[in-house]
Amino acid sequence: MYNYYNRMDFPKENKLLKIEIEKHKSTISILEKHIYELLSGEQEKIDSHTPPLTDTNVKFIEESNNVWYMNARGHGFKCWEKLVENNFVYTWNHNNRNKLEERLHVNDIIAWYMVGKGYISVLMVTAPVTIMTETDIDDMSLEEGDTKSWLYDMDNKDYTLLKIPVKFIARNDKYKCITKNDFQHWKSDWTSGLRGSSCMRPSNPLWKQQVIDLYNHMTIKDGS
Numbered sequence: 639m640y641n642y643y644n645r646m647d648f649p650k651e652n653k654l655l656k657i658e659i660e661k662h663k664s665t666i667s668i669l670e671k672h673i674y675e676l677l678s679g680e681q682e683k684i685d686s687h688t689p690p691l692t693d694t695n696v697k698f699i700e701e702s703n704n705v706w707y708m709n710a711r712g713h714g715f716k717c718w719e720k721l722v723e724n725n726f727v728y729t730w731n732h733n734n735r736n737k738l739e740e741r742l743h744v745n746d747i748i749a750w751y752m753v754g755k756g757y758i759s760v761l762m763v764t765a766p767v768t769i770m771t772e773t774d775i776d777d778m779s780l781e782e783g784d785t786k787s788w789l790y791d792m793d794n795k796d797y798t799l800l801k802i803p804v805k806f807i808a809r810n811d812k813y814k815c816i817t818k819n820d821f822q823h824w825k826s827d828w829t830s831g832l833r834g835s836s837c838m839r840p841s842n843p844l845w846k847q848q849v850i851d852l853y854n855h856m857t858i859k860d861g862s
Contacts, residue, residue, distance in 0.1 A: 695807045695860070696850055699760075704746040705846050706837040707829065711753040717778045718758070718812045724777045727761065727804055728770060730835045732797040739767040741837055742802065748837065749849045751830060756815030760853045765803035774801050808856035816855055824851070 699705060708729065714721070721727055727750060730736065742748075748761040775785045792798060810816060818828040829840045829848060842848070 695760075695762075696853060698745075698762075699747055699846065699850050699853060702745070702747050702846075704743065705839070705849050706742070706746060706748045707751060707832055707840050707845075708748050708837050709751050709753050709832065709835060710758075713778075715752055715755070715812060717780055720778045720780070722806055722809065725764070725803060725805065726774070726777075727802050728774075728778070728799050729802070730797055731769075731800050732795075732835075734798075736800065736836050738800050738802070738837060742767050746837075747849065748802075748804070749852060751832075752812070752815050753831075756817040756830070757810075757852050758812055758815050759806050759809035760849060760856065761802075761804040762807050763802060764805050768801050770799040770801045775799065805860060806858075807860045808853045809858045810856050811858075814857075816852055820855060821851060824848075 708727075710727065710729070714728065727748075729738065731738070742763055744763055744765060746763045748763065749757055750759040750761055752758050772785060772789065775788050779785050779788075788799070817830070818824055826844050827842055829842045829845055832838050832840070839845075
């Protein structure tokens with residue numbers, strides 16, 4: 639009689655066992671999902687700090703014959719967002735001494751330095767340099783009357799503003815300009831703080847590598 643009833647309980651025990659197995663399978667599935675998400679998140683962190691080996695801009699900088707240094711200050715810092723929006727930067731030309739239209743060419747690279755702050759962008763020249771028009775000045779004005787003030791000042795102090803059409807291939811927030819302190823590995827001479835409003839090609843043999851490192855370190859790439 640005992641064996642008979644034990645055999646009669648098998649279907650019930652099997653059913654309970656299946657329920658327990660399903661519970662464990664569900665738990666394992668949830669754990670697997672969490673592990674996958676954690677690993678994916680860590681990989682994203684690694685990827686975000688690792689420059690892609692196939693980055694065409696890095697290759698372009700490496701192969702460029704003209705990798706320039708240029709300064710910006712004052713209004714160029716205040717109106718930075720306007721410049722990015724309108725795809726140009728500008729500089730001064732006092733007494734027509736700044737021959738940028740002869741020196742800067744399409745596809746040249748510029749490391750753009752905010753005086754007293756650090757590097758803010760790596761640029762690629764997209765069109766010839768021109769004298770800024772009233773419309774151009776409007777595009778970077780922050781307040782009503784700025785354009786008239788610029789035009790009046792230029793007439794009285796004998797200078798013009800030069801427009802450099804560019805692509806911002808890499809840039810940082812203007813309050814997060816980059817200095818040598820951002821690179822623990824950089825032990826060589828660091829180029830910064832050169833004087834003048836024209837484009838300059840630093841003599842430092844590691845200048846091009848410095849610009850590549852700046853590009854890789856900047857958080858906003860072209861198209862992002």
